[in-house]
Amino acid sequence: MQATKSFEQAFLRHLLRGFRLSAVSYKSMSLQERKSAIKLSADVAMASARGSRKWTRGLITKLSREDEHRSFLRLILGTEYGRRTKPRHGSWKIPRSKKIVRRSLRVCSRRKNNLRAPHGVKSGVLARTLVEKRTHALKRLVPGGESLDGCSLLDEALDYVISLRAQVDLMQKLLTTFEAPKLRALSKCTLPERKASFVGK
Amino acid sequence: MGSAGSYGVGTGNSGAYVTEISEPARFEEEIRSLIQARFDAPPVSGGSFTALLGLSANQAVGLLHEPGAGEISAPAASSSPTGLGHPLGCSPTFPSNAALAERAASFPVFAAADSPASSSDGGPSPPLKAEPPDPDSSPPLPVPFDKPRRPAKRKDCEKQKAKGPGKKIKTAEEQTEGDQLPYVHVRARRGQATDSHSLAERARREKINARMKLLQELVPGCSKITGTALVLDEIINHVQSLQRQVEFLSMRLAAVNPRIDFGGLDSFLMAERGPLAASNGRGEAALDPVSWSSDPAPGTGLRTDLRPSQQSSTAWVYPYALIDHGTSLFGYGAANSVPLNSNQSKTDL
Numbered sequence: 001m002q003a004t005k006s007f008e009q010a011f012l013r014h015l016l017r018g019f020r021l022s023a024v025s026y027k028s029m030s031l032q033e034r035k036s037a038i039k040l041s042a043d044v045a046m047a048s049a050r051g052s053r054k055w056t057r058g059l060i061t062k063l064s065r066e067d068e069h070r071s072f073l074r075l076i077l078g079t080e081y082g083r084r085t086k087p088r089h090g091s092w093k094i095p096r097s098k099k100i101v102r103r104s105l106r107v108c109s110r111r112k113n114n115l116r117a118p119h120g121v122k123s124g125v126l127a128r129t130l131v132e133k134r135t136h137a138l139k140r141l142v143p144g145g146e147s148l149d150g151c152s153l154l155d156e157a158l159d160y161v162i163s164l165r166a167q168v169d170l171m172q173k174l175l176t177t178f179e180a181p182k183l184r185a186l187s188k189c190t191l192p193e194r195k196a197s198f199v200g201k
Numbered sequence: 202m203g204s205a206g207s208y209g210v211g212t213g214n215s216g217a218y219v220t221e222i223s224e225p226a227r228f229e230e231e232i233r234s235l236i237q238a239r240f241d242a243p244p245v246s247g248g249s250f251t252a253l254l255g256l257s258a259n260q261a262v263g264l265l266h267e268p269g270a271g272e273i274s275a276p277a278a279s280s281s282p283t284g285l286g287h288p289l290g291c292s293p294t295f296p297s298n299a300a301l302a303e304r305a306a307s308f309p310v311f312a313a314a315d316s317p318a319s320s321s322d323g324g325p326s327p328p329l330k331a332e333p334p335d336p337d338s339s340p341p342l343p344v345p346f347d348k349p350r351r352p353a354k355r356k357d358c359e360k361q362k363a364k365g366p367g368k369k370i371k372t373a374e375e376q377t378e379g380d381q382l383p384y385v386h387v388r389a390r391r392g393q394a395t396d397s398h399s400l401a402e403r404a405r406r407e408k409i410n411a412r413m414k415l416l417q418e419l420v421p422g423c424s425k426i427t428g429t430a431l432v433l434d435e436i437i438n439h440v441q442s443l444q445r446q447v448e449f450l451s452m453r454l455a456a457v458n459p460r461i462d463f464g465g466l467d468s469f470l471m472a473e474r475g476p477l478a479a480s481n482g483r484g485e486a487a488l489d490p491v492s493w494s495s496d497p498a499p500g501t502g503l504r505t506d507l508r509p510s511q512q513s514s515t516a517w518v519y520p521y522a523l524i525d526h527g528t529s530l531f532g533y534g535a536a537n538s539v540p541l542n543s544n545q546s547k548t549d550l
Contacts, residue, residue: 001415001418001419031456034455035448035454035455036451037455038451038455039448039451042451043447127430130430131429131430131433134433137437138436141440141441150405150409154409154412155412157416157436158412158416158419160440161420162419164440164443164447165443167443167447171447171450171451171454175453
């Protein structure tokens with residue numbers, strides 16, 4: 001499965017716009033600042049190029065929680081910013097109550113398992129807890145994944161992996177593009193020197 | 202295309218950076234004319250994906266002279282993108298295309314279905330291609346799982362229509378779950394329990410298994426692994442490694458070259474179209490000359506080299522002929538003739 005060309009195009013366009021807007025300059029910013037600015041614009045570019053998915057919204061919400069990023073996000077997204085990060089208190093409550101419900105369910109199931117375990121270890125139970133542990137880990141990894149259902153979590157994870165891969169590819173290509181003239185300069189530099197030395201002789 | 206012709210003339214006239222910086226209004230006019238010209242653009246026949254790509258190429262052409270956001274015209278830059286509308290995929294002038302673009306963006310992600318996936322899902326790409334024309338209805342479940350989705354949808358419809366106890370059609374017949382039937386009811390398999398709970402659970406499990414299969418194909422080295430927990434392990438590792446790679450690459454990009462000012466990065470990248478085109482292919486090549494604005498920050502020696510390349514490189518759309526790393530900066534003369542040819546072909550489009 002590949003990300004589409006249009007997605008990559010939009011991604012690149014957003015990325016460059018983000019670079020311009022964040023004014024990454026070598027004079028005023030340290031390496032760390034530059035790196036975080038680049039990463040921020042890359043993430044925002046990925047999220048906005050992808051459109052509206054649960055993980056994109058989660059990512060933008062997560063990024064906008066930090067105050068320093070907010071102005072940048074507002075620039076990039078324009079009106080979409082207000083739409084996406086509007087505090088929806090109504091829907092906020094739902095994930096919280098889901099968590100509590102889940103926790104209580106977990107406690108109940110643990111009690112049940114403890115009651116059952118004396119009868120004999122059931123492999124199904126073991127497999128289930130392994131899967132659950134990993135599902136929770138995946139939920140933490142995928143942005144906005146905490147409040148997701150099991151199968152929609154897999155959906156979002158799939159989408160997220162594809163976009164991440166496209167992001168990595170794009171940044172690698174960008175990097176080679178930047179490095180190329182330097183390498184070429186290194187290789188070409190030797191030629192005139194050689195010529196000069198030859199002529200001199 | 203007259204607009205493209207005038208466009209080409211525009212690039213010919215504006216040789217120096219300075220004039221382009223000082224004429225944002227002209228660019229906005231050009232952009233507006235291009236936006237209108239987009240309607241006249243020959244629509245690519247076929248699915249909406251190609252139409253989307255055709256659109257994006259035109260938009261790309263239109264955005265070529267997007268007023269740059271150099272230090273001078275930063276406010277103009279922030280206003281002009283909003284004037285243009287949201288960048289690709291959500292331009293307000295094409296509301297239908299915005300929805301299409303979003304849908305299409307989600308579909309083609311899965312459109313390149315490998316043969317095992319297609320055989321297992323019953324050829325998702327034809328039903329995928331059928332989906333995009335239908336506008337803003339976002340499906341409750343994602344598209345590639347077309348078959349399981351249709352049962353779920355019909356199931357929901359039936360739930361809404363029918364009463365509680367009769368919500369699924371329970372038959373003890375030998376039919377398997379409705380894979381390809383037009384009316385899709387969830388049927389019990391032979392010898393399996395038929396109460397609604399187990400049916401729902403089985404449908405849910407099938408959905409999860411289908412997605413796990415897709416994820417297994419996606420993550421390298423996962424197809425041999427059996428068992429949900431291990432596959433999930435691999436997926437988690439893969440996601441973590443990708444995130445770490447992004448961090449690392451952003452660090453490298455930050456350290457890349459003190460000469461390059463990211464504000465003026467566009468002109469630099471314009472000259473570097475060759476190698477990027479080689480690695481990216483057509484689609485990206487269409488984008489890059491487009492998104493570069495033509496005003497760099499002054500004062501780097503690198504950019505003074507690029508100035509003569511400005512005019513011809515702005516029209517590079519499909520620089521397949523230019524894919525030679527050596528020519529773009531230093532072997533400049535050789536590269537110069539070729540982009541002019543592509544310039545001609547571009548205006549002919």
